[in-house]
Amino acid sequence: MSETTTRSWRWGTNRWMVLLLVILSAVFAGIFPPLRPHVQLPAELLTDPLFTLPLIGDFQLSNTLVALLLADLILIGMALLVSRAVRRGELTLGGLAAAVEGLVEGLYTLTESTAGKWAKTIFPWMATIVLLVLIVNWTELIPGVDSIGLLDQHHIENPEACTFDTLFRLGSTEVVAVGGESECAAGVVPFVRVASTDLNFTIGLAIISVVVTQFIGLRAQGRAYLGKFFNTQTLFKTPMFGAINFLVGLLEAILESVKVLSFSFRLFGNIFAGSILLFVVGSLVPIFAQSAVLLFEFFVGLIQAIVFGMLTLIFMSLATVGHAEAEAH
Amino acid sequence: MEGDIVEAATILGKLLGAGMAAIGVLGGGIGVGLSALGAVQAMGRNPDVTGTIQTNMILGFAFAEATSIYALVVALLILFVF
Numbered sequence: 001m002s003e004t005t006t007r008s009w010r011w012g013t014n015r016w017m018v019l020l021l022v023i024l025s026a027v028f029a030g031i032f033p034p035l036r037p038h039v040q041l042p043a044e045l046l047t048d049p050l051f052t053l054p055l056i057g058d059f060q061l062s063n064t065l066v067a068l069l070l071a072d073l074i075l076i077g078m079a080l081l082v083s084r085a086v087r088r089g090e091l092t093l094g095g096l097a098a099a100v101e102g103l104v105e106g107l108y109t110l111t112e113s114t115a116g117k118w119a120k121t122i123f124p125w126m127a128t129i130v131l132l133v134l135i136v137n138w139t140e141l142i143p144g145v146d147s148i149g150l151l152d153q154h155h156i157e158n159p160e161a162c163t164f165d166t167l168f169r170l171g172s173t174e175v176v177a178v179g180g181e182s183e184c185a186a187g188v189v190p191f192v193r194v195a196s197t198d199l200n201f202t203i204g205l206a207i208i209s210v211v212v213t214q215f216i217g218l219r220a221q222g223r224a225y226l227g228k229f230f231n232t233q234t235l236f237k238t239p240m241f242g243a244i245n246f247l248v249g250l251l252e253a254i255l256e257s258v259k260v261l262s263f264s265f266r267l268f269g270n271i272f273a274g275s276i277l278l279f280v281v282g283s284l285v286p287i288f289a290q291s292a293v294l295l296f297e298f299f300v301g302l303i304q305a306i307v308f309g310m311l312t313l314i315f316m317s318l319a320t321v322g323h324a325e326a327e328a329h
Numbered sequence: 330m331e332g333d334i335v336e337a338a339t340i341l342g343k344l345l346g347a348g349m350a351a352i353g354v355l356g357g358g359i360g361v362g363l364s365a366l367g368a369v370q371a372m373g374r375n376p377d378v379t380g381t382i383q384t385n386m387i388l389g390f391a392f393a394e395a396t397s398i399y400a401l402v403v404a405l406l407i408l409f410v411f
Contacts, residue, residue, distance in 0.1 A: 041409045262395065269398035272405065307391035 022288055029286035039276055043198040044189045063190055064198035067145065071135045071195065103131075110310075115317040118220065122316045125212055129205065130309030136195045137271055137301030141294055146275060149190035196271040196304075199264065206263035209312045210256055217319030225319070229253045259315070263308065270304050343407055350404040357397020364389035 046066070049058035078100050085097040093101055107127045112119045139145050195201045217225040227233065231249035235242035274297045282290045368386035372379050 039409060041405065265399055265402055266391070266395040269402040269405075270394070273398070273401050276405070303387060303391055307388065310388060 026287050034283040034286045038188065039279060041199075041272075043193060043200070046189070046191070062198070063149075063193040064195045064201065067139055067192045068136065068195040068201065070192065071132065071139060074135050075131060107309075111313060114313055115320070118216070118317060118320045121216060121219075122313060122320075125209070125316070126309050126313045129209065129312055130305050133196065133205070133267065133308050134302065134305035136201070137305055138298070139192070140194045140271070140275060140278070140297055140301065145192045146190045146194065146278070147188075148192075149188045151188055194271060194275055196267055197275055199268055202264035202268045203260065205267075205308075206260045209263060209308075209315075210260050213312070213315050213319050214256070216316050220320035263311065267304050267308060270300055274300055343411065346407045347404040350400055350407060353400030353403075354397040357394050357400075360393030360396070361390050364393055 043062040043064040045060040045062050047061045049060050052058050078096075082093070082097045082100050085093045092098075104127065107130060108119070108123055111123045111126055115122045214225075217228075229249050229252055231245045232242075234245050274293075278290060278293050278297065281293050364386055367389075368382050371382050375382075
């Protein structure tokens with residue numbers, strides 16, 4: 001028994017606030033019925049071409065880029081918070097800085113247990129990927145992301161009939177025929193859309209991870225690292241098995257590019273499917289059902305970030321070890 | 330008239346294709362169940378290392394889920410891009 005008696009948990013005022021919010025959401029769902037959302041795979045562009053780069057082309061601001069900038073601001077804020085607390089000379093940090101410190105320390109312990117003496121090289125890559133993907137996935141939970149945006153009207157034949165009231169009365173943002181003559185279709189283009197639902201972000205991150213793995217392997221083993229792909233060790237001693245080993249080595253090279261696809265589509269598929277689920281459930285059952293999906297999305301975002309980082313860590317530490325030593329274990 | 334038929338056929342093809350692509354999600358369900366089976370059996374034999382087993386179970390779950398997510402992505406591609 002501890003000396004200070006802890007207060008036993010009691011029902012508080014929170015349940016009344018939750019009930020109030022549920023009733024308010026029911027009232028608002030009656031006044032403004034939810035719209036069936038317009039979903040598209042590529043990220044929506046918010047502006048006209050701002051400037052043109054010589055080889056690459058036009059640059060337009062897309063809503064996933066806005067979400068990525070937001071995640072960057074949050075990460076830089078976290079880093080500045082901890083560095084300010086350390087520079088002030090505090091030995092034990094308190095509050096938010098302590099949470100960040102604990103997170104980074106947990107990641108470093110994980111890296112050390114897997115990578116051994118290459119932990120200092122591998123840790124920046126792995127921790128950046130984990131923290132960035134984690135914050136990008138969790139922006140989905142902020143109210144306003146994926147929902148607040150511009151009503152982008154396209155395919156209008158009779159602009160006067162395409163009013164806000166018409167759209168809301170018929171409950172859909174897709175093609176609405178009014179009076180049999182005029183057509184009106186509109187879709188909400190959100191200002192901020194989760195960056196992991198953009199294939200540019202996931203494929204870019206996967207390419208970075210795989211390419212840096214090759215560089216770390218080259219640095220750890222030198223030219224022997226290429227022996228993994230061009231396996232000519234047993235080619236001359238036993239020709240039959242040597243040829244098979246050689247072909248297996250070539251297959252490993254192809255496997256590296258499959259890793260890029262696997263990384264990117266795992267993250268993309270999980271988060272994109274989650275956001276579609278949020279849209280659809282929110283428009284079908286506007287009262288309280290989306291909260292359960294939000295809780296699920298919380299865990300899915302966390303798990304996908306950890307899996308991305310851990311796979312990067314495992315492939316990088318495998319690259320430093322090499323096959324000959326692995327067989328000798 | 331012909332445009333209407335082509336559009337209707339496209340929508341029909343899209344919906345059927347997406348439905349058939351979603352059958353692939355079956356494999357992921359079996360894989361996740363197997364991963365949980367292994368984890369629970371291991372926890373039954375050796376309850377002390379529950380933490381390690383849980384971590385590795387989550388890792389195995391993410392890998393097994395990945396292939397069913399690929400099938401889902403194909404279905405989404407068929408529905409929303411083509």
